[in-house]
Amino acid sequence: MILEGKRNFLKADEVANGDRLEILSEGEWVESKKWTYPDGTPKQQFIIKVGMDGVERDFTLNATNRQNLIRTWGKDTKNWIGKFATVEIVKMSVSGQLKNVIRLTDNGQ
Secondary structure (H helix, E strand, C coil), rough: CCCCHHHHHCHHHCCCCCEEEEECCCCEEEEEEEEEECCCEEEEEEEEEEEECCCCEEEEEHHHHHHHHHHHHCCCCHHHHHEEEEEEEEEEEEECCCEEEEEECCCCC
């Protein structure tokens, strides 16, 4: 078994509206270390690698971001590699608190 080190997630306070993220991987479903269902079962997160300014980071694609990118580039995430998505910062309720989150849209590429 290969153990993976701590992930380096991209956070909303590290990007700005209009920033461009390059999709670097097709992504993978992983068990969440933070979020669980009421019965204690871990939720699944879809994590992709993204790049910005030559730095590679992990990014969790929530359902809204997945649907935005599926509408643009299709369901096969292998086809997303090398494409660029544009960052939009929006306020959303997360665990009962209003927080800035990253929404991704395509930029026509």
